[in-house]
Amino acid sequence: MKKLALTLATSFIGASTVLVATSCEQPAVLCTCGRGDFAAQLTYVSGPVECADLKYELLGMNAYAFEKDGPDSGTMTDWSRGSVAIGSERIGWLVDRAALSMVSDPNPDHKLYTVGDFPKEPANDFCPVPQMRMADAEIDIPDLPEVLDNPMTPDDDEAKPPVPATHYVYKWSNLEYLVRPDAIGTQLRGDLEYTKNGCTAQYKVKAVYPARNCEKQDDAGHPLGVADPDRCFPVSQPDKKIFEGSGISPDFPVECVEFDPAGLTTSKRFYCMITKDVPAFK
């Protein structure tokens, strides 16, 4: 009998040891990125000075996944195989402007974005995308005529000036997304080879998600043409008449900077930008 009790006691101790040894590590985060526009700062590295004028730009991004292989196909998503599309505002504006004139890029293979593949998990907090899988983001639009104001809508000014023929190519490489539980793909660094109408320059890029407009507004909500750093604060501050938080992680050091006009508009724009190199933390 005592033997049995001893055996039981021993097995309990054994079971307890297994329990205590149970892994308490949380699983790694999967590679992904912020879903929406990033505010990007572009630093000129090399190339002709004619096309060295980029300083800032909004980059549109989204993360994609694959269907699960095998029997789960059609009922599950394989989040471990992610990819990312990166679009640029300059090209997007041109495409939208061309649509107003009922014009589009004659080459159907041209896209305002390109797509690259993520690894499954980050290494040292970064998910690298060294090369894109799809062709470079490229748009070639012929001359766009002037758009006239619509007399039926006296309150709105739909008039647009003409736009000369433009050909953009954005070639992205060495992209690295910061991915950790407290920053889920919300910072990016990488290289851009930018071509406008045949002129090509190299840039270093850093970007933060989400893009937050930080132009000061009067009480009626009209823009005042100056920066308002308070708008980069993560949560709303009704006392300062700021009714929406920036959505930028409170751990990121940000300031409100003036963007250069994107090329198709002349109005001033202000966005919150990280003040340090990626990974940028306070």
Next chain:
Amino acid sequence: MSLSRQSRIAWTLAVAQVVITAPALAQVGAAVLTGKVLDATSQAPVSDVVVTVTSPALQGEQMAVTDDSGSYRIPNLPPGEYTLRAEKDSFRPFSRGELTLRADATIRFDAQLLPEAIKGEEVVVQAQAPTVDVGSTNVGLSVSKEMMRRVPISPPTGKGAGSKSFEAVAAVAPGANADMFGTSINGASSPENAYIIDGVSANSPTHGTLAVPLSYEFMGEVNIISAGYMPEYGRSTGGIVNAVTKSGGNEFHGSVWGDYTPGGLATNPKPVQYLSTIQMTRKVNNIWDVGFDVGGPIQKDKLWFYVGFQYARTVFDLRRTLNRTYAPPPDMVDPNIPVGTYQEIPGTETIYPATSKDYQVLGKLTYSINQHNRLVLSLTATPTRSGGMNGGKEEFSINPDTGLPDFAYLRGSVPQGTYSAMANQTKIDSYGAVLAYTADFDNKHVLWDTTFGWRNQHIGNYAVDGSGPTDNRNPNTIAGTPFVIFRRNDPTLHPITDFSNYERPFDQSLCGGGWTCNVPLYVAGGPGLALGLVDRYINRYQFKSVLSYFGEAAGHHVIKGGFDGEFLTWRNVRGWPGGRRYREEPNGAAFNDYRAYGFLRAPDDPVILYNLDFTTKSLLLGGFVQDSWSVMDKVTVNIGGRYDAQLLYGPSGDLGLALANQWSPRIGVIYDPTQVGRMKIYGNYARLYESVPLDIADRSLSGEPGLSATYACDARDPTQLRTTCGTDAARTRFGGSTAASPDKQWFTTGAGLTPIDPDIKPQSSDELVLGAQYDVIANMRVGIDYTRRWLNYVIEDMSRDEAQTYFLGNPGYGIASDFPKATRNYDAVTFSLHRAFRDNWQATFSYTLSSLRGNIAGLFRPESGQLDPNINSDFDLRSMMANRQGPLAGDRRHQIKAFGSYEIELPNDMRVNLGGVLMARSGDPSNYLGAHPIYGQNEAYLLPRGSGERLPWMFSMDARAVYGIKYAQDKVIEVSLDVFNIFNFQAEVSRDQTYTSSDVLPIENGTEADLATKIRHASNAAAFLPGEKNPSFGKPAAYQPPRYVKFGLRTTF
């Protein structure tokens, strides 16, 4: 307790004292009888006395022999009435009956033997058996078969009422309160409780609520432990509801019963009105059940059986009408009709039944292999069928969580839309098996209990034609038709005449000439179920092995150690009707499929998933060691601890969340100043850990993929709803896309797995209990206790960047340190009185004064009804945190509960039993809620939590009369009459707390006076207009159930 002086009656053999010591010995629910045998003349312990117990609840007899200290111990006894005999040569034999052993308790019974040599001396009978449990710090109430039979403790409506679920019984315990999903115990939400039937968990693996609403007709005893429990009970931050089913015996016994609650004798429930053209009222049509149970020997003293069956049917009548309101332009007012007149449109009445059929089967075999080895096998089945189109009759279902008619989509308590969109069909199948093996060794000093449990459940939520999630591509089924919400308010609301495709014909001219028939909301298409059509396949495998040792070392010890494991699996197949769910844009120009499963594999390259088919798993492993050390029969020290670990696996099969290192210390001290078991002063500290239900794995560790797009179509036309809407041609550019967006037509929601704070801690709560109990007179004890509970860490999903990205963590700690800490502080003082059933009467009374404050109610959100354990919206955004601290729902300051029964014996073997229940409690706090710009309705606390006027007190008085006649030996026929809510009090039990549906800013630390001037819009701080206030704010949203009369007929044999 001692020999009297001479000249007293001499035939008595001994003097007895009964002491209940130590909680929950042996297999859960079993009781232990222990004590000492002394020589009545010298008070010296007598060794080698043969102590034997017998009981109708026990197979054969159990025996033990006293050791050198005169102590004996007979563990692992089923609860019941016992007789004890003590025999030794040279002493007169001793016998004592009426020893009541309760579940989870150890009775201490000391016997004094009279030497044969003493002649002619008289000994006093000290028959009073103390009822104070001087061995444990358990706080709660044990509800016996006797009480369940004599007292009307289970009203005919409410959660599990149709099936007579044992959970309803739990509400009688002090500090227990009915909440939206069950019974809240000591401030914790109902899914935090551990529900145990015959030693294995009966909680829902997916959401934590009770999954097995087994009828209390099959229960021998239901023990509610609200606080102060030992380490053998784990994985609960609420209370323990421990049910022990009946077993067969050496004689054949059984009963046949039937109950009937006619709707005709029920009073009319107060209608809850919503300002709309469509109204629906409900009333009980009838509720009835029939059942039988029988138990007896297959082989006497060796193999017993018990079988129970019950069938219950619930039918409500729902009366739907269309109504019109007189609201003409000012220059067209007919002076004979008051403006605002609201009247029913003739010919628009429809009566829908809401029905449920609940089946319950229990089978049990008890096998005594020999005196030291026992096997128990029990099998249960609890299927339910509810709602749907039965032979062309359009029926609604009954919600198993509320016991009331279920509406697939609700706004303002009154369903607004078509039968196919509002109703659904529910099928639940639930089967379980428990195998328990018990062995004792070494003269019962060592006990080994092993239990295996398995439960399989299937829950189906279908469209009314029975079509389910995988039928949603078939346009010929209701499941293949998308659900649509019409909500136009710009420039005008829809009149009901806009929906003539969906409504039965009526005289539409009645909606004109100054009369309006507007509907602020209307739903049509397939069922609007919040989670869509589902087929859930759930399994719970359990294993538990406990070793108990009863020994002596500086006092008595009961040392227990155990290991237990659970493996839970959940296959969840779901789909939206028609694969998507449309919502009208406020201007009525387009429809948005704001719920559709799918993802993008490249920009604007969607993969629509008509069904998600996720299998998630949870592995729980735990062990405990505890010692109940009783020193000098005066002080008992209960000390021990548990270790638990839980691993949750997402649908990919990978580990999703690891919750290890759950160390739960527990320590309790009980002091009996009388040393005779008539009083105890006690205190206990415990740490309690939550068992996280699988919902978090299904929803957060899965990356529930969602797609959204906008379509220009007219869904008021059922053909367009099924065909045009959803096509590439109708799709328009998505409003949220920017110039830079790679996607112009599709928007993804909830994509990707939720990351986890690497330093996340398991959710836990601490508890402190202090109290005293005293036996004032025979069989009656009074007690007072104080319980305090508070939260340590809570697991929730949060976003620090205003819904851009989410993670799982602990609010206030780790990467969520900029969130407020989760708090829920419960303080309660309870005064109680308990009088066991003896001499024809019993009574239980309790008064609890409590306070429940904090910023999280528990595993569901009472304000919205959201039940997503550990991923509710409580802490989702930092901008939602203002004003969240305050009295929580369920903070009912005063609670009085009284139960009693009295039996009158009449001549000719007749008897009448009268039972009564009186409950009174103060009302819940209420709030001023507005909409949050990101989270919408009711997620902004305009004023600090609990600033609203409290709801009124609720009183109810129920009575039961049973007339019984014995028509043969052990054969009784009983006729019973129950009246619930005798005085038909229909107090408001829920209130519309939506102050406004506009997005507003919380007035931090504001008061009611600030509402007039300080409410501002969240988007621009513009002033709040009086018209934006919800006209129904502060109006009742639900009332206490009306008076019901129930008839019963029962025969027992």
